[in-house]
Amino acid sequence: MQIQCEAGPFSGWAEAYQRDGFVGNVPILTAALAARHRDEFERAEAAYGAPLHYVSKIHTIFMSPLDLVTSPTVLNMVTALIGPDILLLDVTYIVKEPCSRSFVSWHQDLTYWGLDGGNQVSMWLALSPATEESGCMRMVPGSHRLGQRAHADRPAPDNVLFRGQEVDGIREEDAVLLPLQPGQASFHHGWTLHASLPNRSNDRRIGLNAQFITPDVRPAIGQSETAMLVRGEDRFRHFREEIPANGDLSAERLERHRKLDDEMKETWRKA
Numbered sequence: 001m002q003i004q005c006e007a008g009p010f011s012g013w014a015e016a017y018q019r020d021g022f023v024g025n026v027p028i029l030t031a032a033l034a035a036r037h038r039d040e041f042e043r044a045e046a047a048y049g050a051p052l053h054y055v056s057k058i059h060t061i062f063m064s065p066l067d068l069v070t071s072p073t074v075l076n077m078v079t080a081l082i083g084p085d086i087l088l089l090d091v092t093y094i095v096k097e098p099c100s101r102s103f104v105s106w107h108q109d110l111t112y113w114g115l116d117g118g119n120q121v122s123m124w125l126a127l128s129p130a131t132e133e134s135g136c137m138r139m140v141p142g143s144h145r146l147g148q149r150a151h152a153d154r155p156a157p158d159n160v161l162f163r164g165q166e167v168d169g170i171r172e173e174d175a176v177l178l179p180l181q182p183g184q185a186s187f188h189h190g191w192t193l194h195a196s197l198p199n200r201s202n203d204r205r206i207g208l209n210a211q212f213i214t215p216d217v218r219p220a221i222g223q224s225e226t227a228m229l230v231r232g233e234d235r236f237r238h239f240r241e242e243i244p245a246n247g248d249l250s251a252e253r254l255e256r257h258r259k260l261d262d263e264m265k266e267t268w269r270k271a
């Protein structure tokens with residue numbers, strides 16, 4: 001499917017990202033294309049027979065997210081933020097159902113990705129309105145510069161995060177909202193403190209989250225992880241090669257995907 005917007009010039013985005021640890025309102029898709037990708041996502045959910053919320057490595061079983069996260073617009077933006085050699089580590093949908101209590105506690109991504117060194121960035125692309133009412137993300141500007149913070153594990157049924165990990169003592173007045181229209185994306189650094197509140201709207205809040213790393217990043221806890229080279233060169237080969245989707249929900253890829261998803265969740269458990 002065609003990807004239409006062009007986010008450049010990129011130097012302005014890169015400067016804001018270095019300063020704040022995130023950028024928002026980056027145009028990736030027209031509203032019409034965002035609606036088509038949402039439609040594809042909802043049809044895939046029906047075919048999958050279960051919600052696709054937080055299913056890891058979704059780009060290995062489904063073409064729409066694969067096309068989106070490897071589009072030139074997205075990769076040009078990622079290049080501006082972390083350089084020309086890029087591995088795609090994971091892609092998931094993060095969905096908050098209408099009028100639901102799901103929330104995301106204050107956390108930093110890198111604390112539980114099980115990675116060491118290198119550089120990374122996370123993209124969150126809105127396929128429906130992400131507003132204050134629907135529980136868009138909130139970020140603490142500049143928090144990426146302070147490095148890793150202590151997290152407490154407090155698993156809770158309504159917390160989207162697997163372990164319910166949480167950083168205490170965030171001052172609400174230090175946080176800013178990051179609303180996005182369908183087709184816009186935000187990009188944030190793995191040390192940037194972020195969170196989100198429940199969806200009080202009558203629509204689903206649907207985001208496509210993709211995690212990009214530079215090839216010098218290592219899996220830190222010994223397991224053999226998979227990643228996909230999406231631009232440039234991998235001179236390090238720390239990761240096993242990812243096999244991308246070859247269609248939508250093919251039986252062969254689904255079988256393999258079950259193992260990948262389990263592996264990924266095991267990494268988060270141990271990290």
Ligand SMILES: O=C(O)CCC(=O)C(=O)O
Binds near residue numbers: 094104122124209
């Ligand atoms: O979808 C959300 O509200 C939070 C997403 C998040 O924590 C992330 O993209 O790292």
